[in-house]
Amino acid sequence: MTPTTTDLTIWSSARAMAAAVATKQISARELLDLHLDRIRAVNPRVNAIVSLDEERARDGAAAADEALAQGERVGPLHGLPHAFKDTHEAAGWPTTFGSPLRHDYVSRRDDLVVERIRRAGAVTIGKTNVPEWAAGSHTFNPIFGTTRNPYDLTRSAGGSSGGAAAALASGMVPLADGSDMGGSLRNPASFCNVVGLRPSVGRVPKWPATNYWELTSVSGPMARTVEDLALLLSVVAGPSRRNVMSLDDPGATFAPPLEGRLAGLRVALSTDLGGAFEVDRxxxxxxxxxxxxxxxxxxxxxxxxxxxxxxxxxxxxLRAWLFQATYGQMLAKRPDGFKASLADNIRAGEHLTGADVWTAQQRMTSLGERARRFFERYDVLLLPVSQVPPFDADEEYPHAINGRAQETYLDWMRSNFLITVTGCPSISVPAGFTSEGWPVGVQIVAPPKAERRLLEVAHAFEQLTRVGERRPDLDQEPSS
Incomplete structure (x- = not known):
């Protein structure tokens, strides 16, 4: 049954919200008001939504209602309020990349992922916070400050899609987009008790891009449930003539409902990939x-x-090579314009040779072949999303795990980036909490291009555990 206006809350599923708008059970303006009220109540403490523009959001919601009133055909996200990751360019909106070097930059065109979400009817309300140039799995920058974990405001929300995950977890938006190189969709999902998918390369085509053959960074969806994530994936996935690497499956391939079953599934479970990384107990x-x-x-x-x-x-x-190629000239001109850890990562690429990059790509090829053989024996692989639970938000990264030193801001992310270079899609799904009440996700990995099967497995697992239904307690006023 379609929810009535009074039935809908900020915790309703994105699917229920979209259905209610489409059937005029609630207007896009009323739905926007629900979310703006929530943003006013909790965003000053969480700091997930940035560049909020209520006036333009109201104009967008009014236009969405008018389209329905005129009987226009509408998309699957029609009327849903949406904040884009602050590295995804949205025409007419600030896109700072979390960098003081782009403090006043306003985008002139939409990235393809933004274009598809807008075309599906979403109402733009602002952006979600990111680390500087999306580097690192902790969201803080000199422009907007630190995004806090809704389950414990003293802890990190993860990154680089930390603003997106925190906004979802605290009820400020129904869906969120993000991107992932070394875990930037998966890590914040784990930290914030939501769902985040790193899809196969080409599943969500990138445009524009300076290198379509760059294989480590992808865009993808986040949501509070696997079916809502599948809804957003069905919008942003699909072939594009603007990207030669895009995969041919239409977005509708991934649309809900999902009907996964776990019976007979061959599951491999590993907490550390054979000693490849340290993991909190x-x-x-x-x-x-x-x-x-x-x-x-x-x-x-x-x-x-x-x-x-x-x-x-x-x-x-490959990360150092990409960072040096992308930011090297800017760093040379503005050596004081980058946080130290990012500057070090950029400089690490200065002395790489063609042979170094070739060797890295050969290793990726070998990893892909090993993954192919591995998934002939198993249907999915389970492992930690993050090696640690949410850490102190005042630290740049965890400096030790079980007493073992983590020397750089990348060391504690191995559980994510080691999967990145296999080419396999992986999803973070809520799995439990620590004794302190901090969220922990499980990472489910599937063979390359097997997103539909991965979603079905994740959905079936989610229905058994229901961990993602535990909400943060943000309704109490903070003590003075």
Whole structure:
């Protein structure tokens, strides 16, 4: 049954909201007001939404209502308020990239992912906060400050799509877009108890781009449930003549409803990919507990891991190469314009040779072949999303895990970036909480291009656990 206006809340599913707008059970303006009220109540503490423009948002909602009144055909996101990641360019809106070097930059055109979301009827309200140039899995920058975790405002919301995840988790938006190189969709989803998908390269085409053959960075969807995520993926996925790397499957391939079953599924579970990284004991415990969830549904679970030999060297080389090519000239002109960790990462690419990049790409090829063989034996791989639970928001990154030093802002992200260079799609799904009440997600990995199967497995798992239904307590006024 379609919800009435009074039934809908900020916690309703995106699908329910869109259906209610489409059937005129609620207007786009009323739905916007629900979310603007929530933003006013919690965003000053969470700091997830930036560049908010209520006047333009109201104009957009009014236009959405007028289109319905005129009987126009509308898209699947019609009337849903949406804030784009502040690295995704939206025409006419500030896109700062979290950098003081772009403090006053206003985009002149839409990125393709933005174009598709807008065309589906979403109402733009602003942007979501990011780290400087989206570098690092903790969201803070000199322009807007730090995004806080809705479940504990002293902790990190993750990154680089940290503003997106925190906005979702605190009820400020129904859906969110993001991007992922070393975990930027998955890590904040884990930290904020929402769902984030890193799709296969080309599943969500990039345009414009300076290098269509760059294989580490992708755009993708986030949501509070797997079916809502599938809805957004169905909008942003699909082929594009503007990107030669785009995959041919139409976006509708991924649309809900999802009907996944776990019975008979061959599951590999690993907490550290055979010693490839250190993992916090509470995180490892939550991941281990998921074996019982899958087995209770008839899946066959084995402790096994994909061989990721060479993955770290490949990722670090390709990241440094990309960062130096993208930001090297800016760093030379403005050496004081970058945070130190990012400047170091850019400089790490200065002395790379063609042979270094070739070796990294060979390693990725080898990893892809190993992944192909691995997924002939298993349907999915389970492992931690993040090696730690949400850490202190006043720290740039966790400096130790179980007493083992993490020397750089990338070290603690291995559980994500080692999967990046396999080419496999992976999804973060809420799985549990630490004793302190901090969210922990599980990462589910599938063979390349198998997003539909991955969504079905994730949905079936989500229905058994219902961990994502636990909401943060932001309704109490902070103590003075």
């Amino acid at each position: 509470q995180v490892a415990h939550v991941v281990e507990q998921q074996a019982a969830v899958f087995e209770s549904a008839g899946a066959h679970v084995e402790h096994a891991h994909l061989d990721v030999t060479g993955a770290e060297q490949a990722f670090r080389t």
